[in-house]
Amino acid sequence: MTARILDGRGLAESIENSLRDEAATFVDMFKRRPRLVVVLVGDLPASGSYVASKERAAGRVGIDAEVIRMPASAATAELVALVRAIAAGDRGTVDGLLVQLPLPEHVDAVAVLDAVPPHLDVDGFHPENAGLLSQGRPRFIPCTAAGVQRMILDAGISTAGRHAVIVGRSDIVGRPLALLLSAKGPGGDATVTLCHSRSDDLADHCRRADILVAAVGRPGLVTGDMVKPGAAVIDVGINRVERDGASRLVGDVDFDAAKERAGWISPVPGGVGPLTVAMLLANTLLAAELSVGKNPR
Numbered sequence: 001m002t003a004r005i006l007d008g009r010g011l012a013e014s015i016e017n018s019l020r021d022e023a024a025t026f027v028d029m030f031k032r033r034p035r036l037v038v039v040l041v042g043d044l045p046a047s048g049s050y051v052a053s054k055e056r057a058a059g060r061v062g063i064d065a066e067v068i069r070m071p072a073s074a075a076t077a078e079l080v081a082l083v084r085a086i087a088a089g090d091r092g093t094v095d096g097l098l099v100q101l102p103l104p105e106h107v108d109a110v111a112v113l114d115a116v117p118p119h120l121d122v123d124g125f126h127p128e129n130a131g132l133l134s135q136g137r138p139r140f141i142p143c144t145a146a147g148v149q150r151m152i153l154d155a156g157i158s159t160a161g162r163h164a165v166i167v168g169r170s171d172i173v174g175r176p177l178a179l180l181l182s183a184k185g186p187g188g189d190a191t192v193t194l195c196h197s198r199s200d201d202l203a204d205h206c207r208r209a210d211i212l213v214a215a216v217g218r219p220g221l222v223t224g225d226m227v228k229p230g231a232a233v234i235d236v237g238i239n240r241v242e243r244d245g246a247s248r249l250v251g252d253v254d255f256d257a258a259k260e261r262a263g264w265i266s267p268v269p270g271g272v273g274p275l276t277v278a279m280l281l282a283n284t285l286l287a288a289e290l291s292v293g294k295n296p297r
């Protein structure tokens with residue numbers, strides 16, 4: 001069997017098309033465009049390229065995006081003050097505010113992220129938004145986790161009663177995704193196993209997965225023999241490796257081997273990545289709508 005490919009690029013494009021209409025309606029009604037502010041600290045090439053793709057995608061759907069760059073030497077207090085100033089409107093109207101991660105090691109990332117007020121927190125990282133998600137009444141869902149669930153729903157992969165195994169317990173992906181897939185309703189009702197670096201017999205857990213999500217950031221973590229025949233395999237990893245003398249992006253899954261056993265598989269690049277960006281735009285539009293007391297979704 002060769003797996004069906006989960007085309008994140010195509011799905012992100014169709015999501016962008018509907019967000020563009022929704023943004024245009026917002027502009028008609030409120031005579032301004034929704035606005036996202038991104039704080040980028042330091043000069044990690046990967047972060048720079050993720051932020052550039054967020055900026056480009058915002059432009060495509062009619063959301064204004066401003067990127068505020070800070071040097072890698074910026075202190076925690078300086079970043080907290082900057083985030084508070086942006087949130088207070090010192091840099092103009094703001095609907096969504098995000099701080100690109102990772103932050104430099106000397107920075108207290110929790111202090112900086114906690115300075116983002118929950119109503120602007122389009123990353124869904126604030127404890128209030130995380131709490132709402134854990135109670136099954138989400139407001140802003142972390143973008144990558146939301147993108148994975150959207151991909152599953154769009155492909156018609158059934159989740160109710162199925163066993164989802166997530167490898168990686170990060171606050172950004174694994175943990176919120178475990179909440180989403182185990183919540184009541186469409187795209188949920190799964191039985192979820194959340195694996196991590198201390199899990200015994202990782203391969204055994206993976207082999208029992210109807211839906212297998214790899215979200216660790218380690219190339220080759222999921223090998224072909226760890227995939228149950230017919231399973232949906234979703235690869236959240238984005239790793240830059242040198243292969244055949246060239247620099248390439250690969251996921252956490254051995255794609256060539258896994259696709260021979262899986263029923264569905266997401267590629268890297270072109271899988272979850274574009275959906276993360278689309279979900280960020282959706283959250284920004286939602287934040288703008290909530291700010292004016294309008295929520296059509």
Ligand code: GUN
Pocket residue numbers: 098099100101102123143144172276
């Ligand atoms: N770095 C990697 N993924 C993310 C994300 O979803 N949000 C932010 N702010 N930074 C990231």
